[in-house]
Amino acid sequence: MIYSQVCHIHNNQIILNLPANFSGKKSVRVLVDDNLDEKSRKIELLKKASNDPLFKADVNEIIDDFDHLENDFEK
Numbered sequence: 001m002i003y004s005q006v007c008h009i010h011n012n013q014i015i016l017n018l019p020a021n022f023s024g025k026k027s028v029r030v031l032v033d034d035n036l037d038e039k040s041r042k043i044e045l046l047k048k049a050s051n052d053p054l055f056k057a058d059v060n061e062i063i064d065d066f067d068h069l070e071n072d073f074e075k
Contacts, residue, residue, distance in 0.1 A: 006036065
């Protein structure tokens, strides 16, 4: 069974409470992934990009390119 849980760090330690179906297990694998902060940072950058005039212009240019392709294909 795979169990995933986000844990908060306190004094450079985490406490992980396992579900009841892990009772009696002798060992488990623990994977520590600190990319949560990186993912949050990237999401914030994407949110900011949605208001950036240059980004909007690039997106509109791509949309126009595809509109031309679709119109040419339909003919």
